[in-house]
Each structure stands twice: as C-alpha cells, then as structure tokens.
Amino acid sequence: MTYIPAANRYDRMIYRRCGTSGLKLPAISLGLWHNFGHDTPHDTKRAICQAAFDHGITHFDLANNYGPPPGSAEEAFGEILRTDFRGFRDELIISSKAGYLMWDGPYGEFGSRKYTIASCDQSLKRMGVEYVDIFYSHRFDPDTPLEETMMALDHIVRSGRALYVGLSSYNSEKTRAAAAILRDLGTPCLIHQPSYNILNRWVETDGLKTTLKELGIGSIAFTPLAQGILTGKYLKGVPQGSRASQGKSLDPAIITPRAIESVRKLDEIAKTRGQTLAQLALAWVLREGGITSALIGASKPEQVVDCAGAIANLDFTSQELAQIDQIAEEKDVNLWAKSSQTE
Numbered sequence: 001m002t003y004i005p006a007a008n009r010y011d012r013m014i015y016r017r018c019g020t021s022g023l024k025l026p027a028i029s030l031g032l033w034h035n036f037g038h039d040t041p042h043d044t045k046r047a048i049c050q051a052a053f054d055h056g057i058t059h060f061d062l063a064n065n066y067g068p069p070p071g072s073a074e075e076a077f078g079e080i081l082r083t084d085f086r087g088f089r090d091e092l093i094i095s096s097k098a099g100y101l102m103w104d105g106p107y108g109e110f111g112s113r114k115y116t117i118a119s120c121d122q123s124l125k126r127m128g129v130e131y132v133d134i135f136y137s138h139r140f141d142p143d144t145p146l147e148e149t150m151m152a153l154d155h156i157v158r159s160g161r162a163l164y165v166g167l168s169s170y171n172s173e174k175t176r177a178a179a180a181i182l183r184d185l186g187t188p189c190l191i192h193q194p195s196y197n198i199l200n201r202w203v204e205t206d207g208l209k210t211t212l213k214e215l216g217i218g219s220i221a222f223t224p225l226a227q228g229i230l231t232g233k234y235l236k237g238v239p240q241g242s243r244a245s246q247g248k249s250l251d252p253a254i255i256t257p258r259a260i261e262s263v264r265k266l267d268e269i270a271k272t273r274g275q276t277l278a279q280l281a282l283a284w285v286l287r288e289g290g291i292t293s294a295l296i297g298a299s300k301p302e303q304v305v306d307c308a309g310a311i312a313n314l315d316f317t318s319q320e321l322a323q324i325d326q327i328a329e330e331k332d333v334n335l336w337a338k339s340s341q342t343e
C-alpha cells in the first residue's frame with residue numbers, strides 16, 4: 001500500500017538548531033545500527049521508518065557497517081527512499097559514517113583518505129542517493145594524520161558527496177584539533193556524535209560537552225537508552241527477542257540485579273513525571289544544557305512512538321536531577337570508551 005506521511009508530522013516534533021549552523025535537527029532522531037539488516041523483515045524496517053517520519057523524525061542515521069551483513073542497512077534504507085520516502089528527499093537528513101572495518105585489506109577501516117572517500121562512495125551507491133546530508137568520521141584514527149582525515153571530509157563536501165561533516169566518539173582534545181583543521185579548510189564541523197545517557201557520562205567528565213558548546217558544534221547522543229537498559233524491558237529479566245538476548249552488542253552480563261535496582265528507581269521517577277522510563281531517559285539527554293538530538297534505535301514502530309512522546313516534558317526540577325544523579329552510577333555500558341580515549 002502506498003505510504004502517505006501524517007499531515008501533522010511537523011506539529012509532533014520539536015526542531016533544534018545544530019550548534020551555530022543553519023541546520024535544525026529533530027529532538028529525536030532514528031538510527032539504523034540494529035534491526036535493519038538481513039535478520040529483520042523488510043516490512044518491519046518500513047514500519048519503523050514510517051512511524052518515525054509520521055512523528056516528525058526527519059533524521060535517519062546510518063553507517064557503512066550497519067547490518068548484518070555490513071552495508072545491508074544502507075541498502076534497506078535505499079529501498080525505503082525509493083518507495084515509501086520517494087519524493088521526500090528534501091525533507092530528510094540522512095547521515096552515514098566511515099571508520100570501522102568494512103572490507104578486507106589495509107584500506108578497509110579507520111581514517112585514511114583512501115578509505116574514507118571510497119567508503120563514502122560505496123554508501124551513496126548502496127542508498128542510491130547523490131549525497132548524504134552529514135558524513136562522519138566514525139572514530140579517531142591514531143595512525144593517520146588528523147589533517148588527512150579532515151581533508152578527506154572536506155573533499156567529500158566540496159565534491160558534493162555530503163552537505164556537512166561530523167565527528168563521532170572523538171574526545172574533547174581531538175575534537176578541538178579536528179575542528180580547527182576543518183575550520184581552516186572552510187568546512188566547519190557541524191556535529192559531534194558521542195555515546196551519552198544517564199548511565200554513561202563520559203562527555204561530561206571528558207569536557208567534550210563544554211568544548212562543543214564553546215566551538216558552536218551541535219551534538220547527537222547515541223545509545224540514549226543504553227541500548228534498551230533505560231526502558232522498562234529488563235525489569236523482569238531478559239525478554240526473548242530483546243537485544244540482550246541476541247548475542248549482539250548488549251552483553252546481558254551488565255544487566256546485573258544492582259543495575260536493575262537503579263533502573264527500577266529511575267522508573268519510579270518517570271512515573272511521577274507521567275513518563276515512561278524511555279521518555280525520561282531521552283528527556284534527560286535533551287534537558288537544558290546542550291545536546292541537540294537524542295539518537296534512538298528501535299525494533300518496533302511502537303517504540304518510536306513512545307520515544308517521540310519524550311518531548312512533551314523536557315524540564316526537570318533540580319530535585320529530580322539530583323535524585324537521578326544519586327541513583328545512576330556509571331554502569332559498564334560505554335562500549336566506545338576505547339575509541340574516545342585513543343591518544
């Protein structure tokens with residue numbers, strides 16, 4: 001059946017300026033890391049993307065390696081662009097990234113000019129688009145001169161392959177250095193994509209959040225729900241079909257009784273605010289203080305709808321914030337710590 005987007009979609013979302021740029025992003029964005037590979041029926045992918053767009057989620061985040069197999073999420077999204085989203089390209093912000101292992105040999109990962117530009121070309125081909133809106137360096141490469149990676153990003157914009165560039169998981173110091181190079185090249189860094197949620201606050205301790213504000217760079221927080229831990233789903237154990245049950249990126253070993261006790265207390269606070277736990281977790285990421293957009297994942301369209309509802313209440317009392325701080329100890333949920341600490 002032909003998909004017709006909800007007419008009121010832009011009344012259902014709020015849009016925030018990305019740093020000091022002219023680009024606005026939806027407060028909630030959708031990432032296609034999981035549930036867009038060959039392990040998921042195409043109709044589920046379509047339903048998730050349709051639910052997102054119907055709720056004003058205009059930003060879809062991909063990377064070369066999303067799948068499984070790597071590349072298949074971009075292919076699936078390309079199919080959705082050609083069908084359901086046909087005619088809506090100018091209403092969408094599509095991002096992709098290069099940095100993690102994508103193909104064999106010495107040119108298949110990290111930050112060389114050779115890899116970065118070839119990977120961008122492959123992503124455009126898989127999605128069937130002429131350009132992406134944002135192209136990221138997915139991780140800092142300790143062995144390639146930073147200038148080389150940034151010059152590759154600059155070239156990607158100048159050659160029309162992307163409109164803006166971003167950095168992901170670079171620490172504060174490397175972000176400053178990369179942003180200075182990009183500024184000198186005339187392609188300012190639009191956005192930074194770090195992991196950030198109630199249980200993972202490295203962007204605060206590292207100083208990255210302050211740095212981004214100072215440099216006028218926008219931010220999009222990935223894993224804002226700690227891959228699902230910050231939702232009600234693990235309160236009664238690990239449900240069948242959940243990410244933690246699939247042997248993927250969420251190790252069930254970190255969902256300890258102690259972690260669940262914290263999650264239960266957070267759930268109590270969410271209830272007093274009239275929110276689901278997922279909504280509270282997203283509102284916390286988006287609270288006053290600098291994150292432009294919360295980048296969620298979803299395995300069902302209903303989850304997208306629940307998450308989009310977070311924007312109804314983004315304000316916290318200082319008492320609520322203090323309670324959340326007290327409950328939330330850093331859990332071992334930051335899989336990207338190594339990348340952001342690379343010297």
Ligand SMILES: NC(=O)c1ccc[n+]([C@@H]2O[C@H](COP(=O)([O-])OP(=O)(O)OC[C@H]3O[C@@H](n4cnc5c(N)ncnc54)[C@H](OP(=O)(O)O)[C@@H]3O)[C@@H](O)[C@H]2O)c1
Nearest residue numbers: 031032033222223225226227228242243296297299303306
């Ligand atoms: N730059 C990077 O290095 C990097 C790394 C990782 C991710 N990312 C980006 O960030 C995006 C989001 O990552 P993520 O998927 O880990 O984010 P997340 O939002 O923290 O976790 C998503 C998972 O939470 C569960 N969920 C979502 N909404 C829910 C709801 N309302 N109620 C109950 N459960 C809910 C679902 O789990 P189930 O599947 O168990 O149902 C879903 O798959 C990725 O798609 C990708 O675009 C970037």
